[in-house]
Amino acid sequence: MTAEVLVLYFAKSAELTGLKSETVSFQSQLTTLQLWQELEKRHPKLSAVREHVVLALRQQYVAVGDQQVILQEGDEVAVIPPLSGG
Template sequence: MICLLLLYLCLETDVMVNILFFAKSRELVGSKEASLSIPAQTTSAQLLAAIVSRYPSLAIISNNLVLAVNQEYITPDNSPLSLQPGDEVAVIPPISGG
């Protein structure tokens, strides 16, 4: 029983991650970086939802945002993530060029 309780507590622990905003996301948020407390065990979709919830100005481009954790792109679905304190989450908006 104690092992199950410890497992539950480990799964429910929040971690503080560093959020980096680039290009249009930086303009919309008004900052180049921030911190966010999020459950250590989450999904890519939940991570995006938490960021947009904290920064509602991102809602207008949320369907086109790409996230990277520790400089590795993550898929925009419900793929499980295991976040560690201090992880770096990049918010990358659509980029156009010519």
């Protein structure tokens, strides 16, 4: 099964994709790493933030890794790259 999800891009990820948001269809059950890899396939430039990016699913932070997630139609995924500043 697949789910249509709204992906929000913030800061550097918005620069790299040229988008603030888009609707993407994903497998409904996958790991956060698989979710990230799907986004990287769509937008190869995202690899620039791979090591430091954090995802938020339904406004809850999730690390990119082995964590299983179940996406539901209409869910929101945010791509939050590291913030620079000092």
